[in-house]
Amino acid sequence: MTELIEITIDGRKVAVEKGTKILSAAKELGIEIPTLCHHEALPPDGNCRLCQVEVVERGKRKLAVSCMYPVRGPMEVFTNTERVMDARRSVIRLHLNRCPQATILQDLAREYGVEPLDERFVAEHDDLCIRCGRCVRACAALGNNCLGFAGRGWDRTIIPPFDEPPVGCLGCAACAEVCPTGAIKVREEGNIREIWGREFRLVRCTSCGEYFATKEQLEKVDSCGVEVSEICPHCRKRDEAKRMKIS
Amino acid sequence: MDNARKLLMIAPEKCISCGTCELACSLAHEGEFRPSKSRITVYRFEMGVTIPMTCFQCDSPACVAACRTSALVKNTESGVVTINSEKCIGCRMCEMACPFGNIAYNAVTKTPMKCDLCGGDPECAKYCPTHAIEYVPADAAVSKKKYEFSAKMAAAIGEGNK
Numbered sequence: 001m002t003e004l005i006e007i008t009i010d011g012r013k014v015a016v017e018k019g020t021k022i023l024s025a026a027k028e029l030g031i032e033i034p035t036l037c038h039h040e041a042l043p044p045d046g047n048c049r050l051c052q053v054e055v056v057e058r059g060k061r062k063l064a065v066s067c068m069y070p071v072r073g074p075m076e077v078f079t080n081t082e083r084v085m086d087a088r089r090s091v092i093r094l095h096l097n098r099c100p101q102a103t104i105l106q107d108l109a110r111e112y113g114v115e116p117l118d119e120r121f122v123a124e125h126d127d128l129c130i131r132c133g134r135c136v137r138a139c140a141a142l143g144n145n146c147l148g149f150a151g152r153g154w155d156r157t158i159i160p161p162f163d164e165p166p167v168g169c170l171g172c173a174a175c176a177e178v179c180p181t182g183a184i185k186v187r188e189e190g191n192i193r194e195i196w197g198r199e200f201r202l203v204r205c206t207s208c209g210e211y212f213a214t215k216e217q218l219e220k221v222d223s224c225g226v227e228v229s230e231i232c233p234h235c236r237k238r239d240e241a242k243r244m245k246i247s
Numbered sequence: 248m249d250n251a252r253k254l255l256m257i258a259p260e261k262c263i264s265c266g267t268c269e270l271a272c273s274l275a276h277e278g279e280f281r282p283s284k285s286r287i288t289v290y291r292f293e294m295g296v297t298i299p300m301t302c303f304q305c306d307s308p309a310c311v312a313a314c315r316t317s318a319l320v321k322n323t324e325s326g327v328v329t330i331n332s333e334k335c336i337g338c339r340m341c342e343m344a345c346p347f348g349n350i351a352y353n354a355v356t357k358t359p360m361k362c363d364l365c366g367g368d369p370e371c372a373k374y375c376p377t378h379a380i381e382y383v384p385a386d387a388a389v390s391k392k393k394y395e396f397s398a399k400m401a402a403a404i405g406e407g408n409k
Contacts, residue, residue: 040333041316138336142315170338177337177357213343226309226344237348241290241298244259 009077022066022077023051033079034088034108036095036180037132038067042141047132048095050108052087054078063087089114095130102128102181128183131156135175135184142220144168146196147175165198171214205232207239252326255362255369256388257299261379264289264297268371268380275370276360284353286362287371287380299380301371302349302362304328310361313344319359325367326385332358 003018009026016025021044026033036048046068055064057075063083078084092114096105100117108114136147136158146166150159160166171193176184187194191202191211202211203218212232221228231239269285277284287301308328311319318334319341321327335358341350342359350361362369364382372382383391 039336040331041318041336138338141336142338142340172338172340174336174338213339217339217343221313221340221343224313224340224344226312227346228343229346233342233345233348233351235348236346237288237300238290240347241288241300242292244298244300245292245296 005071005073007071007075007077010079016071018072019070022053022055022064022069022071025071026053026066026077026079031079033066035067036104036130037134039134039137039178042134042137042178044068045133045137048130049091050088050095052084052091054081054084085112088112093117099128099130099181099183101126102130102183104180105130128181129158129179130181130183131158132180133158134178134180138174138178142170142172142174144170160196166196169196169198170216170220171195171198171200172217172220203230205235206230207235208232210234252324252385253364253367253382254304254326254385254388255301255364255372256381256383256391257301258379258381259296259298261377262289262297262299263377263379264291265376267374267376268299271370271374272362275365277356284360286360299371300347300349302328303347304362304364309344309346310341310350310359313340315340325364327364328361329363330359330361332356335359 004015005018006013006015007025009029009031012029014025014029016028023033023035023038033051033053035051037045038051044067046065049065051066052063053066055062055069055075055077057073089112092105092108092112096109096114097117099105133149136149139145139147146160146169147158148161149156151157160169173186173195176186176195191204193200193202193214200214200216203213203215204210205212210232218228218230266282266289268287269282269289270280272285272287273279273281276286287299290298290300304326305328308321311321311328315338316334316336318331320329322329337352337357339352342352350359353360369382372380
């Protein structure tokens, strides 16, 4: 049996399995910790630093990133001390400096009372990417691994291999779906979907003629052992109803 | 909730195509009367022939097989294919995989829409005025279907013998 450890978060006790991350333990108590890069389906990466909390463990008091920090022994966690708020405010300020247009950051800045940035430091570009890596992890979860980090410091970016249109991409746009700031753009016009500089020709429903998916998406579903047809979901449903009508 | 596995039994011959099920479903799940956001769809064919369609909660679901993040799970106890929308990454593989088109992706709420039997108290069955949709224990549903089918077959054979 797995070992249960009792910890205290904001004065409330909770028993969690050894190795549980503080963020999940807090969630069990209904204590909300703000996050940007965390996604329930994806492994934690600790990139955005927004979920910092104060941990008192073995006589030491320190800031920790709650999505990555495992419960290994008895500890006390504080999620809303002045030190935590200060840390979150500076994280929000840094993100906002990079992406002043991101509405999610503007909302956070308002909520946490982050001072407006000195105009000398505001970036003069419309970058929306906070380098949280959700897209990288989502693509990896699908088994495609088309995205990765490149560069360091301010020049760190997320690109497909060699910054070329990604060969293994399905055009499913899951990366855009999980992006917290809407930085990844998908263009769809007629029978063309464009993402990461790659154009996909969409498959036409053999029943109604609507363009509904990329060939690569259907092949991927097929590789999961599911037989797919080139009929769009709408027509499949109608066809099934028709079959029921006849039987 | 009792432990007996229950399922939605749909009798198209009793359906009067009023669309109450669609409204009840979209109200319960999305908080608005909007059939396009309903997990059940009423297909209206020629006069008098209507078929309400919703998730079959398949025994080996294609959507679950296609889901890479375990956001879709077949609950072995209740038989329901459930969604954990927090685990969905929006790849739409489930939508492409379902052979019956019974999952649609909602791009606004960023979660797939499929019948979850309202957690054991389906609104569509509750409000169907003609009991075309009923929520019944699986055994009763299956035996009733079997009985009706055999009755149909008997009638057909009887006709053939005339």
